[in-house]
Amino acid sequence: MRVLVYGAGQLAQMMYLAGVPLGIDVQAVDVKDDTVVHPVSKRPLEQNLVQAIESSDALTVEFEHVPERLLEQAAKTDKLMPSMDAILVGADRVREKHLLERFSIPNCPHRIVTHLDQLDDCVKTLGDKLIIKASRDGYDGYGQWRLKDASQLESIKDALSGLDLEAVPLVVEKMLQFERELSLIGVRSRSGEIKVYPLAENLHHNGQLHVSVAPASQVSEALAEQAQQIFTTLAEGMQYVGVLAVEMFQCGEELLVNELAPRVHNSGHWSLSGAHTSQFENHLRALVGLPLGDTRALSPSAMINVIGCSTFSRDLLSIPGCHLHWYGKSVREKRKMGHINVTADSYAQLGEKLHKLSGYVPTEYFPELEKEADRLLTFK
Amino acid sequence: MRVLVYGAGQLAQMMYLAGVPLGIDVQAVDVKDDTVVHPVSKRPLEQNLVQAIESSDALTVEFEHVPERLLEQAAKTDKLMPSMDAILVGADRVREKHLLERFSIPNCPHRIVTHLDQLDDCVKTLGDKLIIKASRDGYDGYGQWRLKDASQLESIKDALSGLDLEAVPLVVEKMLQFERELSLIGVRSRSGEIKVYPLAENLHHNGQLHVSVAPASQVSEALAEQAQQIFTTLAEGMQYVGVLAVEMFQCGEELLVNELAPRVHNSGHWSLSGAHTSQFENHLRALVGLPLGDTRALSPSAMINVIGCSTFSRDLLSIPGCHLHWYGKSVREKRKMGHINVTADSYAQLGEKLHKLSGYVPTEYFPELEKEADRLLTFK
Structure with missing residues (x-):
């Protein structure tokens, strides 16, 4: 089986890595020049875009800003998942707001x-x-x-x-007073099966995601149900297929949807080590009609983005439960170079590990790390 | 960084998948014609063997029967890990017996x-x-x-x-009366760091491994220590670098070494979902001088080989904690086509899941599955 991804960045790469064990060949489209490339090496493959579309079982996107002419071409095949409408919702805040209003989803x-x-x-x-x-x-x-x-x-x-x-x-x-940003990663398959991951808590710095912790701490059952209900309403309403990320603000015990991302999402990367099935595997399972995998968390875990830097001691891998995910890109300011996943037996232990981690990395590039470590340590 | 693997089968493929997140490019040598190929697509890469050796940081093998002329060429570079001697021990039972005698390791x-x-x-x-x-x-x-x-x-x-x-x-x-076959997968890094996985219990049929369960049930502390001691003696004695698999027979409370495999091993595939760090990631970490990852098990897990068949219901993926690892090969009798990893909260639950699994596969190709499910169910 083959899945073609519009976009050839780290999300396509991680889909590729999840696809091989399932017997799914993931190829990527470099939307700058419509070439079909290998999602890891970025080398052009033999097929042109038309041939690749033809030979694929499903077409999907790794980002929502795919040129509309490409989305239109893809949508004509009935293989595009999620749909062009769903993708455009992620690319256009006006469409997004209209969608949220249409389904009466609380938002700002x-x-x-x-x-x-x-x-x-x-x-x-x-x-x-x-x-x-x-x-x-x-x-x-x-x-x-x-x-x-x-x-x-x-x-x-x-x-x-x-x-x-x-x-x-x-x-x-x-501008709302909110306690924190939470995100829900969920997935709906071609047959309508829905599974959601536990909520993740996201820490931003200058508008970029730096740290996610999942499962988010101190989530009441009511809050978790509210999030799941929002996801289900949206996913069923849009007849959505694949992973959908819902970013929300928690205001007291109410969740307000801030943003939708019609794709696998940075705040779900923790699932690579912290959940039974990664968001990448579940996205592919959904697209090709396989049963969805268990979305439960294995243990408390954190995802730390490596942004704008590549020089740090690889000895951070000596921290038990610490895994590096490197995207193989050249360094640029504010560019996501990779991420580090850390799992632990408890939030407090996770805090200890994040403290250790901060000893291995240049702290100016990880402004949220120590703070989050301190917060997690209070769960002792 | 780059690692070149002699052999272009599933083990090289799984090393490649473990390498990408670490920023390690794994290439494979098809030893039939000395071509350097992509470990997943098997497509020839631009480099010839000499160039690939030159541009690699480490050379390793996915099987011990690599032609000696290739091993000699590789050994000249000082990048071959494990050493040619260690590889030949795995390829020659006379050398293997001499090694075991030399280090006073109990064997048949x-x-x-x-x-x-x-x-x-x-x-x-x-x-x-x-x-x-x-x-x-x-x-x-x-x-x-x-x-x-x-x-x-x-x-x-x-x-x-x-x-x-x-x-x-x-x-x-x-011919010994033994209770069961156990295997120890361990890893020693370039700096001499050693880590071992929990023992796995292996079930064979007509000489082929069919099922591994890890951690093996009913392993006393003394037995686990004995296994670890055997591994340490061998790995340090050989100045071994990489993953080494030690197959052993349990006779009462004594372990007799049956066979050594100087490489990642089928009985360690469970570590892809059942341990904090897979044997493939740890093999690469060892080769390139990174700290080794946590080898502890996450939960009881089973690895079931798919041998000689490719037609089974993919709905087996609906079993929570069930993952498919497909090797992308054409079907042949007795050929390992892929494996299925299953994790569970307890041995009894693992037994239930293996029972379910047997409902999705043609049982004639899985002769050990029901039996092992029944055995695990007795742990209720």
């Missing part, structure tokens, strides 16, 4: 803005603490602006004045 | 036979229940003969009469 109070004058109205209805997001092409903190009080309104308008808001509207959200 | 009473007349002497000293093994090129039950009583001696001599025993001597062993 917001307005869609297509003209800068509407910002005044936003301040009136949502207050003067706002997050302004470009509806498309924003990621990892890019394409976002913060209004901290009404006095900043004019300077923000200046900053936004060059944008074509008719073409790419803004989504303006009320 | 035996004689080396270079002339058929010596068989009479064997019967006198070892008794008339004997296993006769070709010292080279035997595997999976090939190249073995059994003498059940003295009356069979002449017919056995007839059967052996065509062999050149001066070139390939026989190893004649006393």
Whole structure:
């Protein structure tokens, strides 16, 4: 069996690694030039894109910003999973908000803005603490602006004045007080089977995910059910096939959906060592019609992104339960180079291991690590 | 970093899959024609063998029957791990017996036979229940003969009469009453660090491994220590680097070494889901000088070989904790096509899962499965 992935980065690579044992050959499309490449070596394969589409059992994406002409070509085959609509929801905050409203999923109070004058109205209805997001092409903190009080309104308008808001509207959200960000990774198969992973707790820094801990600590049964219900509503509503990531803010005992990612997701990488079945394996199982694997956690685990640096002591692997996942890319500022998974018998032990880990890495690139280690140590 | 593996079968493939996350590029040598190939696709890579040796940080083997001219070429580089001597020990039962004697490792009473007349002497000293093994090129039950009583001696001599025993001597062993076969997978790194996995219990059928259960049930601390001591003596004595598999018979509370395999081993495949670190990852870590990973078991687990068949219901993946590892080969009688790993919370639950599994596969190809399921169920 063959699965073709649009995008040839680390997510395609990890799908490939999960595919081989299942007898599934995963190939990748470099969307810059439509070449079909090996997901690990990135070397061009013999087939062109049309032949690869033809010979594949399923087509999927590793990121939502795949050029629409490619998505349209893929959608014509009936092999694209998730659907083009679901992918575009992940690529466009306006579509995303419409979807959440349509299924009555709690999310941040917001307005869609297509003209800068509407910002005044936003301040009136949502207050003067706002997050302004470009509806498309924003990621990892890019394409976002913060209004901290009404006095900043004019300077923000200046900053936004060059944008074509008719073409790419803004989504303006009320800045909420929330306790933490949680994400739910779930999967729905072609036959409609649904499984969800335990919630992960995510720590960001400058808009980028740095650390995920799963299962998230202190999750009540009610909260877990709420998350599962949100996932089920969305996945069934969209007739979704594959892994879907739902990022949420926890405000008291309520979850508000912040963002959807129609694909395997960074906050699910912990599942490679921390769960019975990884998100990559389950994504492939879903696509080719295999039964889904057990999504339960094996033990508390953490995923630490290695961002913008490649020089650290590989002796970190001496920490028991510590595994490196290297993406094989050249170093660039803010670039995700790899991640480190750590499993432990308890949160406190996980905290100890993260403390040890911070001794092996340049701490300026791991600003959340010590803090999270300290927090986990309080679970003694 | 790069590791070159002599042999391009499933073991090289699983080393490749373990290497990518570590940033180690594993390439394979097809020893039939000395081509350097991708360990999964088996497609030839651009480099020839000399170039591949040159560009690799370590050279290793996936089987012990690598042509000696290739081993000699590899040994000249000082990158071959384990050493040529260690590899040849696995390929030659006479060398193996000499090694065991040299390190005073308990093993089956035996004689080396270079002339058929010596068989009479064997019967006198070892008794008339004997296993006769070709010292080279035997595997999976090939190249073995059994003498059940003295009356069979002449017919056995007839059967052996065509062999050149001066070139390939026989190893004649006393047929022992033993409780079970256990194997120890251990690993020694370039820096001399040693770690061993829990013992696995192996079930054979017609000379082929069918099922391994790990950790083996009912292993006393003394027995585990004995096994670990045997491993340490051998690994340090040989200055061994990499994974070494030691097959042993348990006779009461004594372990007798039956066979050594200087490589990752079928009876260690359970470690892919059942241990913190797989034998493949640890083999690579050892070769490139990384700290070794945790070898402890996560839970009771079983490894079931899929031999000589490829048609079975993939719905077996609906069993929680069940993972398929497919090797991508064409079907042939007695050929290992893949294996299935199953993990469970207890031996009894493992037994239940193996019972379920037997409902999804053609039982004639899995002659040990039901029996082992029944045995495990007695641990309730």
